[in-house]
Amino acid sequence: MTQRIRKAVFPVAGLGTRFLPATKTVPKEMLPIIDKPLIQYAVDEAVEAGCDTLIFVTNRYKHAVADYFDKAYELEQKLERAGKLEQLELVRNVLPSHVRAVFVTQAEALGLGHAVLCAKPIIGNEPFAVLLPDDLIWNRGPGALSQMADAAEASGASQIAVQDVPREQTGSYGIVATEAFNGREGRISAIVEKPEPDVAPSNLAVVGRYILSPRIFDLLERTTPGAGGEIQLTDGIASLLADDPVHAYRFRGTRFDCGTHIGLIEATIRYALDHEKLSDAAQQLMQNALKELGVTELE
Ligand code: UTP
Numbered sequence: 001m002t003q004r005i006r007k008a009v010f011p012v013a014g015l016g017t018r019f020l021p022a023t024k025t026v027p028k029e030m031l032p033i034i035d036k037p038l039i040q041y042a043v044d045e046a047v048e049a050g051c052d053t054l055i056f057v058t059n060r061y062k063h064a065v066a067d068y069f070d071k072a073y074e075l076e077q078k079l080e081r082a083g084k085l086e087q088l089e090l091v092r093n094v095l096p097s098h099v100r101a102v103f104v105t106q107a108e109a110l111g112l113g114h115a116v117l118c119a120k121p122i123i124g125n126e127p128f129a130v131l132l133p134d135d136l137i138w139n140r141g142p143g144a145l146s147q148m149a150d151a152a153e154a155s156g157a158s159q160i161a162v163q164d165v166p167r168e169q170t171g172s173y174g175i176v177a178t179e180a181f182n183g184r185e186g187r188i189s190a191i192v193e194k195p196e197p198d199v200a201p202s203n204l205a206v207v208g209r210y211i212l213s214p215r216i217f218d219l220l221e222r223t224t225p226g227a228g229g230e231i232q233l234t235d236g237i238a239s240l241l242a243d244d245p246v247h248a249y250r251f252r253g254t255r256f257d258c259g260t261h262i263g264l265i266e267a268t269i270r271y272a273l274d275h276e277k278l279s280d281a282a283q284q285l286m287q288n289a290l291k292e293l294g295v296t297e298l299e
Helices: 038-048 064-068 071-082 085-092 113-116 146-156 166-174 216-221 233-243 261-273 277-293
Strands: 007-011 055-057 100-105 128-131 137-138 158-164 176-180 184-193 202-212 245-249 255-257
Touching: 007 038, 007 113, 038 128, 038 277, 055 064, 064 100, 064 261, 071 085, 071 233, 085 137, 113 146, 113 233, 113 255, 128 146, 137 202, 137 261, 146 158, 146 202, 146 245, 158 184, 158 233, 166 202, 184 233, 202 233, 216 233, 233 245, 255 261
Parallel strands: 007 055, 007 128, 055 100, 158 245
Antiparallel strands: 128 202, 137 255, 158 202, 176 184, 176 202, 184 245
């Protein structure tokens, strides 16, 4: 795999049960951090990494995702007439003009592996990226996917983003065992979905960025439902290990698990504190809120 990735898959057909009742009508990927939905952060990261074809795997309830990336003629005209050019740029730039969006339907939520398989006809026979938008990764320098795309191009291996997690949390992640790391990369020797801490092969957890060889599709087609009755991407990757080098990649950046309540709150606070216009006000109101609640442990 020495080819640079051009295509990125966004599996957004999950049910988002952890954010009910909001996700009855608002897809989880459309929940905002400040003023951008989670999906936009992931799209920006993929475009920055060089992707020009974005494949959204959706379901019939997720019109909001397709609508968001569609052209909003009336809104654009109104903003233009009102001279609101800054906002007009924001609306126009959700997708740069050289990037195309393709929507594929996953008729039933049969698992992440199945969702990725739905993108097979569009990907064809080239390496591609998978981004899970609820893992939001913030970095001052190049984004996580861009770092991984460079590594994939240089090493020719598939790349899976990983981060160290406390051992008691292994049951919430795919966990990898690796050979010794060389810089940020280590060849994966085993991968297990959500192992209990006492049987986990390490505390290196998979987070939602992958660069995969197209061989994964044949393997996913042969994968039977695993944990939770779903076709797991982890099981497909476990089969890929036998044929192909797959590297764990320790990215530079901070990851927020926006698939959980506390992760979404943490991301909102961190982005607000880093925001050009909101930072001072956000700091002040956080201090006030803590004072009101009688929290006195702040230095
Ligand atoms: P999650 O495990 O976070 O599931 O899926 P979920 O349904 O989105 O959320 P909860 O757990 O019910 O709150 C991981 C990613 O895989 C996608 C999801 O959209 C999410 O981006 N996915 C999952 C699919 O696209 N299809 C599926 O069948 C399952």
